Every structure is written in C-alpha cells, then in structure tokens.
Amino acid sequence: xxxxxxxxxxxxxxxxxxxxxxxxxxxxxxxxxxxxxxxxxxxxxxxxxxxxxxxxxxxxxxxxxxxxxxxxxxxxxxxxxxxxxxxxxxxxxxxxxxxxxxxxxxxxxxxxxxxxxxxxxxxxxxxxxxxxxxxxxxxxxxxxxxxxxx
Numbered sequence: 550x551x552x553x554x555x556x557x558x559x560x561x562x563x564x565x566x567x568x569x570x571x572x573x574x575x576x577x578x579x580x581x582x583x584x585x586x587x588x589x590x591x592x593x594x595x596x597x598x599x600x601x602x603x604x605x606x607x608x609x610x611x612x613x614x615x616x617x618x619x620x621x622x623x624x625x626x627x628x629x630x631x632x633x634x635x636x637x638x639x640x641x642x643x644x645x646x647x648x649x650x651x652x653x654x655x656x657x658x659x660x661x662x663x664x665x666x667x668x669x670x671x672x673x674x675x676x677x678x679x680x681x682x683x684x685x686x687x688x689x690x691x692x693x694x695x696x697x698x699x
Contacts, residue, residue: 553691578673588681589621591645595685602695633665644678
C-alpha cells in the first residue's frame, strides 16, 4: 500500500497544532493510560495503522503490560481493565461508531461512564475520543504509513 498524498496535517501545520492543543487542553483531566487506551481502541476500530502503532508504543512506554495492550480490542473478554477503563472503552466504541446503532450512545453506556468520571473528566473523555477520531480519519483517508511521522 502506498500513501495517496502527504498527510493534510503536514500540508497545513496550523491544523496539527490545533489538534495537539485540543489534546493538551482536554488531556489533563484524564489519566494518561486511559487516554492512550481510548486512542488505541478508536484507532483499531478505524483501521488507522499509524495511530495503532503509535498508541501501542506509548502504552508500552507507560509500562503497560503486553497483555493489556494486546487485549484492548477484546477488552470485554479479559480481566486486564478496571471498571473506569471499561467505561471509557465502551464510550469510545459508541462515539467512534455513531451510525452503527439507532441510539449513538445508549443510556447504559453513558450511565456507566458517569459513575467513573466527573463532569470535567467526562467532557475531556468525549473530546479525546473526537480528537483521535479526527486523527484516524485524516491518516486513513490518505493512507499515512506507519513510521512516516518519524
């Protein structure tokens, strides 16, 4: 597979800075590992190889076990995630797959997230999910290759 063009974020560097600012502004309200789990799960769903590679490596650097990293795509069937992480992963799946269900985010998923995150953290979680989905869509549409961000 070949890249279709240079990544739009490289062509329009102010857009990259805007997404990074969004990440920084919202990321401070969530645990770093939770953010990276969310980023990895959305990237898996969206088939963004660049982000899957990047966020798996970030989780490894954050001293997360291989079992946790490898199991993100099957988080429901493993014992490696706590209840707050599970709530974040469930919300990530719903927000990433908005059109897959009649109700984008079912009440049970929302209520579980509310149990684990206060209003600022929940807002930050939603912004983080939207932000990684933006990165995924930019990378996937132009076929950004793993390793090309250097």
